[in-house]
Amino acid sequence: MPSISHKFTASTFALALGFLILAACNKGTNEQGGGGLPPPQVSVAEVIIRDVTPSNEFSGRIEAKESVQIRPRVGGVIEEVRYREGDIVKKGDLLFVIDQRPFRTELNRAEAELARAQAQAELAQAEIHRAQNLIARNLLSQDDYDQRVAAEDQAKANVQSAKATVQLARLNLDYTKVLSPIDGRAGRAMATKGNLVSSDPTPDLLTTIVSLDPMYVYFDSDELTYLRYSKLARQMELNGDQKKIQPVLVGLSNEEGFPHQGYVDFVDNQVDPNTGTIRIRAILENKDYQLLPGLFARVKLLSTETQQAILVDDQAILTDQDRKYVYVLGPDNVAMRRNIKIGQNAGNLRVVTEGLQAGDQIIVHGVQKVFFPGMHVTPQPIQMGDPPPPPPGPMAETGH
Numbered sequence: 001m002p003s004i005s006h007k008f009t010a011s012t013f014a015l016a017l018g019f020l021i022l023a024a025c026n027k028g029t030n031e032q033g034g035g036g037l038p039p040p041q042v043s044v045a046e047v048i049i050r051d052v053t054p055s056n057e058f059s060g061r062i063e064a065k066e067s068v069q070i071r072p073r074v075g076g077v078i079e080e081v082r083y084r085e086g087d088i089v090k091k092g093d094l095l096f097v098i099d100q101r102p103f104r105t106e107l108n109r110a111e112a113e114l115a116r117a118q119a120q121a122e123l124a125q126a127e128i129h130r131a132q133n134l135i136a137r138n139l140l141s142q143d144d145y146d147q148r149v150a151a152e153d154q155a156k157a158n159v160q161s162a163k164a165t166v167q168l169a170r171l172n173l174d175y176t177k178v179l180s181p182i183d184g185r186a187g188r189a190m191a192t193k194g195n196l197v198s199s200d201p202t203p204d205l206l207t208t209i210v211s212l213d214p215m216y217v218y219f220d221s222d223e224l225t226y227l228r229y230s231k232l233a234r235q236m237e238l239n240g241d242q243k244k245i246q247p248v249l250v251g252l253s254n255e256e257g258f259p260h261q262g263y264v265d266f267v268d269n270q271v272d273p274n275t276g277t278i279r280i281r282a283i284l285e286n287k288d289y290q291l292l293p294g295l296f297a298r299v300k301l302l303s304t305e306t307q308q309a310i311l312v313d314d315q316a317i318l319t320d321q322d323r324k325y326v327y328v329l330g331p332d333n334v335a336m337r338r339n340i341k342i343g344q345n346a347g348n349l350r351v352v353t354e355g356l357q358a359g360d361q362i363i364v365h366g367v368q369k370v371f372f373p374g375m376h377v378t379p380q381p382i383q384m385g386d387p388p389p390p391p392p393g394p395m396a397e398t399g400h
Contacts, residue, residue, distance in 0.1 A: 040366060041380055043363070043364050044363055044364065045383055047362065048311040049309075049310060051309075054303040054306075058298075060250075060298075061297060062292065063218055067208065070178060072204065074103065075200065076103075076197065077098065077099045078193050078194060079193065091180055095207065096177075100176045103172045110168075117158040124148070125152055131148045190207055191205075216284075217248075217297050223277070226278045248264060249261060249262075249302065250300075251297070252290075253295075262283050263283060309351045311349040312356070313349060315364055316364040326338055326355075328361065333376055334376055335375050335376075336373055337373040339355055340353075341354040
């Protein structure tokens with residue numbers, strides 16, 4: 001009969017052998033993907049290298065090139081409002097009519113005064129002719145002759161004064177018709193029919209006209225961007241070819257991208273020391289009158305020079321607090337984290353300024369399957385910018 005110590009030794013050896021076999025099996029399983037699952041499939045694309053046009057984006061406001069506050073030049077009662085609020089008006093269109101009767105009466109009085117002054121001037125001239133005949137025959141003293149000459153000069157001056165009074169009265173009568181000084185859109189009527197408006201000392205506001213085409217967009221640029229573009233701004237002043245020097249793209253808050261095109265036509269002459277920004281203005285066409293003063297605008301300031309850049313799909317970029325990173329496909333199909341710095345958009349791609357180099361392959365679709373750096377993956381090559389692959393269909397039934 002075997003001894004107890006022999007039994008214990010055999011049992012211990014068998015148990016240890018079982019643990020070794022189990023450990024070896026687990027090791028082989030882990031090396032094939034962990035937990036018995038194969039490495040996840042991900043879409044991998046090589047970064048794109050191509051020329052892009054550098055740009056910077058800012059927030060701005062649309063403003064009218066011309067904005068006029070319509071105020072009366074003469075006071076009186078509004079008789080007519082000859083436009084509809086919000087209408088597009090042309091230069092010279094009639095907007096308001098002020099009661100003309102007092103001014104027409106004043107014009108009639110001034111014209112009558114002119115006629116009286118002209119009659120007196122004619123009489124004075126006739127007196128001069130008679131005085132010249134009399135003084136030649138020594139029948140009139142020199143003193144009387146000088147008085148008649150002075151009377152003629154005064155009569156002529158009275159005629160000129162009366163003519164000026166008539167011109168002023170006619171001008172005031174014309175001012176009772178308030179005309180639009182520019183082409184644009186008319187605002188709300190601040191005075192309606194029957195209201196008394198004053199022109200002195202502070203004229204009342206009747207309405208406002210704003211021009212619609214072209215329009216301005218104002219935005220504030222930081223110092224670094226201004227310094228980068230200052231050389232181009234100087235060239236713009238020298239060459240005068242503004243559209244080719246500093247083009248801009250503009251988008252409204254409800255628009256995708258930047259559908260409106262324009263160019264910089266003004267850069268302020270100093271940097272605001274409180275904000276460290278400088279005011280820049282661009283001019284835009286507005287043929288469809290879609291742009292209105294006061295609208296918020298997204299402005300993209302473009303350079304005229306291109307530069308080579310690395311581009312990746314935006315969907316591949318992940319965020320860890322304030323850091324951006326991607327997963328790069330490393331040796332043995334291992335996902336390696338790579339911190340990056342990003343720049344501007346280029347269509348559906350993003351410029352990467354630091355962290356990547358030519359030839360790098362990054363995980364674009366399926367990045368959510370990578371739970372930690374160093375994880376094995378099964379790469380599926382695609383082109384950068386391609387849509388994600390369709391999900392796999394249902395597994396075919398077997399056993400029939």
